[in-house]
Amino acid sequence: xxxxxxxxxxxxxxxxxxxxxxxxxxxxxxRANRVALRAVAIAACVAVVVLTGVAYLNRDVELxxxxxxxxVTDEPIIEDEPVIEEEPITEDVIEPDKTPTYEDDxxxxxxxxxxxxxxxNTGGDSNYNxxxxxxxxxxxxxxxxxxxxxxxxxxxxxxxxxxxxxxxTSVAEMANLYSLIVFFDIPDDTVREMLVDLRTGxxxxxxxxxxxxxxxxxxxxxAAYFAADTTIVKGENIYSLYWIYCHSIDDYxxxxxxxxDIAEILxxxxxxxxSNAARQAIxxxxxxxxxxxx
Numbered sequence: 297x298x299x300x301x302x303x304x305x306x307x308x309x310x311x312x313x314x315x316x317x318x319x320x321x322x323x324x325x326x327r328a329n330r331v332a333l334r335a336v337a338i339a340a341c342v343a344v345v346v347l348t349g350v351a352y353l354n355r356d357v358e359l360x361x362x363x364x365x366x367x368v369t370d371e372p373i374i375e376d377e378p379v380i381e382e383e384p385i386t387e388d389v390i391e392p393d394k395t396p397t398y399e400d401d402x403x404x405x406x407x408x409x410x411x412x413x414x415x416x417n418t419g420g421d422s423n424y425n426x427x428x429x430x431x432x433x434x435x436x437x438x439x440x441x442x443x444x445x446x447x448x449x450x451x452x453x454x455x456x457x458x459x460x461x462x463x464x465t466s467v468a469e470m471a472n473l474y475s476l477i478v479f480f481d482i483p484d485d486t487v488r489e490m491l492v493d494l495r496t497g498x499x500x501x502x503x504x505x506x507x508x509x510x511x512x513x514x515x516x517x518x519a520a521y522f523a524a525d526t527t528i529v530k531g532e533n534i535y536s537l538y539w540i541y542c543h544s545i546d547d548y549x550x551x552x553x554x555x556x557d558i559a560e561i562l563x564x565x566x567x568x569x570x571s572n573a574a575r576q577a578i579x580x581x582x583x584x585x586x587x588x589x590x
Contacts, residue, residue, distance in 0.1 A: 303350045306368075318362075402572050403572065403573055403576070404573040404574075405575035406580075408580055411574070411581075413574075414571070423471045423568065423569060425524075425526050425537065425564070425567050426536070426537050426568045426570075427462075427536055428524045429470055429534045429535075430470065430472050430492040430522045430523060431470075431524050433500050433502070433506075434473050434474055434522040435472055435473075436473070436500070437476060440490055441490065444482065444486070445476070445482070453470055453471075453476065453479060457469065457470060458471045461542075462536065462542075465539065466532050466533055466534075467519040467532050467534055468518075468532065474508070474518055474522070487510065488507050488511070491507050507523060515531075515532035516531050524536075524562045530553065535553065535566055537561070537568060540553075540578075542559065545584070545590045548585060555585060555586050555588070558586055562579075562583075562586070565582075
C-alpha cells in the first residue's frame with residue numbers, strides 16, 4: 297500500500313506539472329479563453345481530491361503511540377467507609393403521675409364510724425377500680441345472651457343485680473356472665489357454642505378451660521379465678537374497695553376479712569379518686585384495724 301501511494305503521488309505530481317505547462321501555453325496564446333483556464337483549474341482540484349481520498353483510505357495505518365505512565369502521588373487511597381446511622385439521642389421520658397388527685401382540700405373530722413360520702417359516678421376508670429368486683433372477661437355479657445333470654449327479662453335481671461350499695465357479694469349473684477348463666481339456667485351446650493363462636497383471637501376470648509370452669513358451677517373456684525385484683529375474696533364472696541370503704545371493722549371481722557387481707561388491699565386505695573377527707577378517713581380506719589387499735 298505504501299508503494300502504491302508513492303507511485304500515485306508521483307503520477308499526480310507529473311500530471312500537475314503537465315497541467316501547469318498547459319496553463320502557461322494557454323496564457324501565451326492570444327485566443328486563450330476562460331473556459332480553457334477553468335478546465336485546467338478543475339483538473340488541478342481533481343488531482344488534490346484524489347490524493348486526499350487515497351490518504352483517507354489508508355487511515356488504518358498504525359501510528360506509534362507513546363505509553364502514558366500512571367500518575368503516582370504520595371497521598372494514601374481512602375476507601376469509602378460504610379455509613380453507620382446513629383440512633384437519635386432521646387431524653388428519658390418521665391411518666392406522668394397517675395395517682396388520682398384529691399378532689400378538694402376538705403379535712404376529715406376524725407370519726408370514721410360515719411365515713412365521708414364519695415361519688416362513685418365521677419372519676420372514670422379510677423372509680424371503676426373502686427367498685428369493680430370481677431375482671432373484665434366475665435363482666436362482659438355479649439348481646440347474644442340477652443337475646444337468648446329475652447331483652448326484657450335481661451334488663452330486669454341486670455337492674456336488680458346491679459347495686460351501688462353492693463347488696464350482693466356472691467359471685468353467683470353479682471351482675472356478671474356466670475350469674476346470668478346460673479339465674480336463667482342456660483344449657484351447657486348452648487353456653488359453650490356461644491362462647492366459642494365469639495372467639496376473635498384476642499386475649500378476652502374464653503378458653504376451653506375457662507368455659508369448663510364456668511360450666512362447673514363451682515362458685516368458690518370461679519370467684520377465685522375471675523375476681524378483680526382490687527378485691528378481697530372469701531369463699532364465693534368478693535369484696536370490692538367500695539364495700540371495704542362503706543363497712544365497719546366489725547363487718548370485716550364478721551365476714552372473715554383479716555388484718556393481713558386489709559394490709560394487702562390498702563395500697564389499692566391510692567388508685568382511687570376521692571376527696572381529701574375520704575382518703576384520710578379510710579386510711580385511718582384501715583390502719584387502726586391492721587394495728588389492732590379499734
